[in-house]
Amino acid sequence: MPLRTARTAPYLFLAPFVLSFLIFGAYPIVRSVMLSFYITSGPEAQHFVGLDNYLHLLQDPDFWTAVRNTATFALGSVLLQLPLSLGLALLLNRADIHGRNVFRFIFFSPNLMGLVFSALLFMLILAPRFGLLNAALHALFGLPSTTRWLSTPALVMPALIMVALWLYTGFNMVYFLAALQAVDGELYEAATIDGAGRWAQFRHVTLPGIRPVLIFVVVLSTIGSFQLFELAFLLLGNSSGPDQAGLTIVMYLYQNGFLGGDLGYAAAIGWTLALMVLLLALVQLRITGTGKEAR
Amino acid sequence: MAEIAFRGVNKIYPNGFQAVHRLDLSIADGEFLVMVGPSGCGKSTTLRMLAGLETISSGDLLIAGQRVNDLHPRARNIAMVFQSYALYPHKTVQGNIEFPLRMAKLPAAEVKTRALEVARMLELEPLLQRKPGLLSGGQRQRVAMARALVRDPVAFLMDEPLSNLDAKLRVQMRAEIAALQRRTGTTTVYVTHDQVEAMTMGDRVAVFKDGRLQQVDTPQQLFERPVNTFVAGFIGSPSMNLIAARMEPAGGGPGLTVAGERIALGRERETRFDLTADEAEGVACIGLRPEDVVDPQLVEEDRRLHGRVALTELLGREQMVYLDLRDGTRLVARLHADRRLKAGDEIAVGIDPARLYLFQADGRALAYR
Amino acid sequence: MRRVVVYMLLVIFAMLCLVPIAWLVASAFKANADFHVYPVVPPVERLTLANFTSLFTQMPFLRFMMNSFFVAGATVILQLFFSSLGGFALAKYDFAGKKAVMGVMLATMMIPGPVLLAPMYELIYHMGLIDSHLGLIVPGMVNVFGMFLFRQSMLSVPDEMLQAARIDGCNEFQIFWHVVMPVSRPIVGAFCLIAFMGTWNSFLWPQIILQSSDRFTLPIGLNQMIGVYEADYGAMMAGTLLAVLPVVVLFFLLQKEFIAGLTKGAVKG
Numbered sequence: 001m002p003l004r005t006a007r008t009a010p011y012l013f014l015a016p017f018v019l020s021f022l023i024f025g026a027y028p029i030v031r032s033v034m035l036s037f038y039i040t041s042g043p044e045a046q047h048f049v050g051l052d053n054y055l056h057l058l059q060d061p062d063f064w065t066a067v068r069n070t071a072t073f074a075l076g077s078v079l080l081q082l083p084l085s086l087g088l089a090l091l092l093n094r095a096d097i098h099g100r101n102v103f104r105f106i107f108f109s110p111n112l113m114g115l116v117f118s119a120l121l122f123m124l125i126l127a128p129r130f131g132l133l134n135a136a137l138h139a140l141f142g143l144p145s146t147t148r149w150l151s152t153p154a155l156v157m158p159a160l161i162m163v164a165l166w167l168y169t170g171f172n173m174v175y176f177l178a179a180l181q182a183v184d185g186e187l188y189e190a191a192t193i194d195g196a197g198r199w200a201q202f203r204h205v206t207l208p209g210i211r212p213v214l215i216f217v218v219v220l221s222t223i224g225s226f227q228l229f230e231l232a233f234l235l236l237g238n239s240s241g242p243d244q245a246g247l248t249i250v251m252y253l254y255q256n257g258f259l260g261g262d263l264g265y266a267a268a269i270g271w272t273l274a275l276m277v278l279l280l281a282l283v284q285l286r287i288t289g290t291g292k293e294a295r
Numbered sequence: 296m297a298e299i300a301f302r303g304v305n306k307i308y309p310n311g312f313q314a315v316h317r318l319d320l321s322i323a324d325g326e327f328l329v330m331v332g333p334s335g336c337g338k339s340t341t342l343r344m345l346a347g348l349e350t351i352s353s354g355d356l357l358i359a360g361q362r363v364n365d366l367h368p369r370a371r372n373i374a375m376v377f378q379s380y381a382l383y384p385h386k387t388v389q390g391n392i393e394f395p396l397r398m399a400k401l402p403a404a405e406v407k408t409r410a411l412e413v414a415r416m417l418e419l420e421p422l423l424q425r426k427p428g429l430l431s432g433g434q435r436q437r438v439a440m441a442r443a444l445v446r447d448p449v450a451f452l453m454d455e456p457l458s459n460l461d462a463k464l465r466v467q468m469r470a471e472i473a474a475l476q477r478r479t480g481t482t483t484v485y486v487t488h489d490q491v492e493a494m495t496m497g498d499r500v501a502v503f504k505d506g507r508l509q510q511v512d513t514p515q516q517l518f519e520r521p522v523n524t525f526v527a528g529f530i531g532s533p534s535m536n537l538i539a540a541r542m543e544p545a546g547g548g549p550g551l552t553v554a555g556e557r558i559a560l561g562r563e564r565e566t567r568f569d570l571t572a573d574e575a576e577g578v579a580c581i582g583l584r585p586e587d588v589v590d591p592q593l594v595e596e597d598r599r600l601h602g603r604v605a606l607t608e609l610l611g612r613e614q615m616v617y618l619d620l621r622d623g624t625r626l627v628a629r630l631h632a633d634r635r636l637k638a639g640d641e642i643a644v645g646i647d648p649a650r651l652y653l654f655q656a657d658g659r660a661l662a663y664r
Numbered sequence: 665m666r667r668v669v670v671y672m673l674l675v676i677f678a679m680l681c682l683v684p685i686a687w688l689v690a691s692a693f694k695a696n697a698d699f700h701v702y703p704v705v706p707p708v709e710r711l712t713l714a715n716f717t718s719l720f721t722q723m724p725f726l727r728f729m730m731n732s733f734f735v736a737g738a739t740v741i742l743q744l745f746f747s748s749l750g751g752f753a754l755a756k757y758d759f760a761g762k763k764a765v766m767g768v769m770l771a772t773m774m775i776p777g778p779v780l781l782a783p784m785y786e787l788i789y790h791m792g793l794i795d796s797h798l799g800l801i802v803p804g805m806v807n808v809f810g811m812f813l814f815r816q817s818m819l820s821v822p823d824e825m826l827q828a829a830r831i832d833g834c835n836e837f838q839i840f841w842h843v844v845m846p847v848s849r850p851i852v853g854a855f856c857l858i859a860f861m862g863t864w865n866s867f868l869w870p871q872i873i874l875q876s877s878d879r880f881t882l883p884i885g886l887n888q889m890i891g892v893y894e895a896d897y898g899a900m901m902a903g904t905l906l907a908v909l910p911v912v913v914l915f916f917l918l919q920k921e922f923i924a925g926l927t928k929g930a931v932k933g
């Protein structure tokens with residue numbers, strides 16, 4: 001009977017998903033909370049310590065180094081990427097530009113390479129003696145050709161931010177371009193007639209028009225930046241870099257949990273990260289949500 | 296003085312399509328001019344050229360005596376109401392209305408008072424803090440008007456502002472816009488595809504077809520003295536009947552052969568046209584409005600057409616009768632409902648020569664007396 | 665801004681994007697000794713295929729590639745199946761607990777991945793799936809984002825179409841398979857690309873799970889090699905180049921669907 005199967009159908013369709021979700025989604029979340037109250041050595045031995053992991057975390061200098069590094073990266077990354085990808089999208093959105101799709105593809109191609117393989121590539125590009133970057137800087141600007149990007153503590157973060165910029169600007173640009181194209185052209189015409197110049201039009205028509213996407217990209221970028229791991233780990237040769245300049249929160253989690261075997265501490269780090277990210281997102285939404293209004 | 300003049304204006308797009316052909320049109324200061332025509336006739340393009348949103352390919356556009364072809368829209372001091380209103384969705388009603396004044400860098404106090412004044416005029420006061428998304432179609436339309444009004448421009452341009460409203464609202468807004476224009480005395484150029492709107496609102500109406508201005512005249516003149524078959528058929532509802540005909544003497548005088556029947560035109564003074572003129576021989580078509588069809592009893596035998604009723608539509612006290620004439624041509628007549636008719640009836644209708652229009656083969660009307 | 669300036673800026677940035685990739689391609693054909701001599705591009709005569717041969721002889725590169733294809737392929741198929749079915753159920757049916765299910769899933773999407781690493785490892789360990797491809801595929805079957813993507817897309821399939829199919833005698837699964845999925849082809853394309861890319865490039869989880877080198881996927885394998893064959897830059901670049909090709913090809917095939925799928929949700933946002 002059609003109606004009867006229609007009633008059970010959705011449950012059946014969702015069943016496999018829900019099942020695997022319960023096992024690999026819901027359960028790990030709960031288990032993660034519990035784990036964070038234990039110290040473990042490997043998956044076999046565990047030892048209850050209550051909130052000790054968290055307390056220890058708060059006083060752990062390495063953890064705070066990681067937080068500092070990660071925050072620097074996130075801040076630098078977002079602050080640089082946002083204007084760059086928005087600016088590119090604005091340029092590309094102009095009606096008199098041909099080959100928009102070609103440009104879009106080119107800007108997006110770094111993202112296609114993928115994080116991991118890009119990291120391997122940039123390991124060589126950033127190499128002191130024969131790397132492309134030093135060679136180019138030397139040829140174009142006469143800068144020294146032996147800069148040790150990945151082995152000078154002060155240069156590690158800038159290098160990481162640079163690579164992240166290369167990877168993600170095009171990706172964010174695609175979002176912005178779509179948002180820009182969704183703004184009603186007539187609004188610009190009305191603004192022109194109302195006497196608004198280019199900048200006024202940007203402020204009063206464009207920005208309000210793309211605000212949801214703007215917020216989306218900023219929040220997403222921040223959350224993503226805070227979870228930095230692969231890029232740093234690979235570029236620094238499976239380590240946290242000189243003077244731990246490249247130690248990130250997730251890397252610290254990895255080191256403790258999977259090199260050191262303390263899954264409990266790793267879980268605690270994970271939750272602390274989640275909390276930070278959540279707070280940041282809320283703050284950002286707050287700021288932009290009740291921000292500049294109609295006028 | 297804000298007269299507007301188009302002199303030999305052409306608009307040709309890069310792909311070669313010509314949207315406007317040699318437009319010559321003058322609009323007097325304070326006039327309400329309606330541009331009307333079917334879609335694609337060039338009326339919107341002309342309006343946008345006036346606004347500065349489209350470039351002018353050749354010819355001159357003058358506002359208040361000054362050539363403005365290359366003048367930026369901002370500098371032309373005109374205001375525009377778009378078909379979709381183009382309200383700034385993220386600003387309140389107040390913000391929308393104030394916007395042009397803020398762009399003109401007027402002092403804040405003045406901006407506020409002027410905006411408030413206009414809002415009051417259009418009964419928008421209670422809605423000032425709302426955003427366009429929460430307004431009804433009619434309210435949005437008024438906000439668009441307010442935004443245009445607040446600028447005190449030299450001309451209002453309106454691009455089918457009532458098309459998105461339901462019929463009842465449209466009628467109401469028509470009256471409001473007309474009243475507003477009379478009160479402010481600002482030159483207004485109004486585009487619509489609806490000829491009823493054109494006829495009821497305009498001081499003068501400009502009829503466009505395929506990028507060419509057909510006729511610009513007062514509504515009455517357009518109705519009584521259309522210059523070609525297009526204008527004749529376009530203006531007036533229901534449309535004028537346009538039927539092929541030939542001039543041939545009948546009953547000892549000038550006459551027409553229409554649908555296989557002879558119509559005597561009697562003495563020439565009875566018609567609007569000079570039947571003795573040479574061009575009269577070139578008559579290829581007659582025009583007769585459905586409401587101008589008369590009771591056959593009121594005219595002589597040689598001024599009647601005969602046909603079979605195909606369809607009747609009762610309109611209350613009157614009825615629209617669709618007749619198939621002797622040669623199959625369709626004639627629409629508006630008759631009194633008292634006459635009981637049904638499909639298949641053979642009836643006669645009367646022609647009053649004074650109400651007849653005569654057109655040549657190229658569509659042009661004969662010269663009117 | 666003048667058109668010329670705009671084009672210039674766009675071209676400059678395009679160069680910045682392409683140059684590293686071009687260098688990758690050039691380096692893959694550059695002999696190891698030449699890296700120090702010709703930092704950018706070697707003259708044409710000195711191009712060589714030696715890197716590729718050493719790549720395949722020095723390490724089980726082909727094996728890495730096979731592994732990657734296997735894991736990515738299996739994961740994508742499973743994800744596609746579960747996510748599309750789930751999205752279909754959420755889009756076109758009303759049932760008790762629907763809001764709750766969606767709410768819970770949405771909430772879990774907000775939790776950053778690293779939180780789950782420890783317990784997942786524990787779980788996989790107890791399931792005996794450490795160092796196996798199943799250990800990669802099975803946890804990867806859950807793609808909540810994908811399910812919502814399908815839901816969003818399937819919402820716009822007209823209900824009348826489903827009703828017509830029901831009248832024509834289809835059971836619910838047939839409606840899904842023969843009516844809704846074909847109509848959803850663009851989003852399927854976009855999803856496959858996203859899912860494939862995600863799995864193909866994934867590093868952290870395989871790094872944790874895989875231990876035997878003959879099970880390694882490309883990212884893990886290539887990374888390993890750097891430690892072992894430190895100075896074999898050429899082979900490294902060759903390997904990276906080959907590793908990137910499948911994704912590029914797939915993207916070419918599915919470009920339009922991908923961009924549309926990516927931006928659909930955000931713009932409405």
